[in-house]
Amino acid sequence: MSNLIMEMTQEYSPLNQNQRLGVIMEKWDRTGLLKNLSGHKAQVVAQLLENQAVELRNQMINDKHRQAMLLVITRLLFLWFAVYSVSY
Numbered sequence: 001m002s003n004l005i006m007e008m009t010q011e012y013s014p015l016n017q018n019q020r021l022g023v024i025m026e027k028w029d030r031t032g033l034l035k036n037l038s039g040h041k042a043q044v045v046a047q048l049l050e051n052q053a054v055e056l057r058n059q060m061i062n063d064k065h066r067q068a069m070l071l072v073i074t075r076l077l078f079l080w081f082a083v084y085s086v087s088y
Contacts, residue, residue, distance in 0.1 A: 021043060021046070021047065024046050024047060024050045025042060025043060025046045027046075027050075028045070028046040028049050028050065029042075029046070033045070033049060034046060
């Protein structure tokens, strides 16, 4: 059981977190947004930028999902009204 827990939470180990932070810092450093920042400040800003980018992506996905659902509901209502008005 403990092996399963260790496997399932492996991504949360300090080693993996440091590797992940390094990748995030490299990515945001290429944009120039971390210029003139060093050490801890650069890490914090990179993580904040990453969090905001992920949240923006999630909102865009949710908005697309809402738009698609609204389109489906609109079409269903249109069909329902068309069938209802023809049958009466």
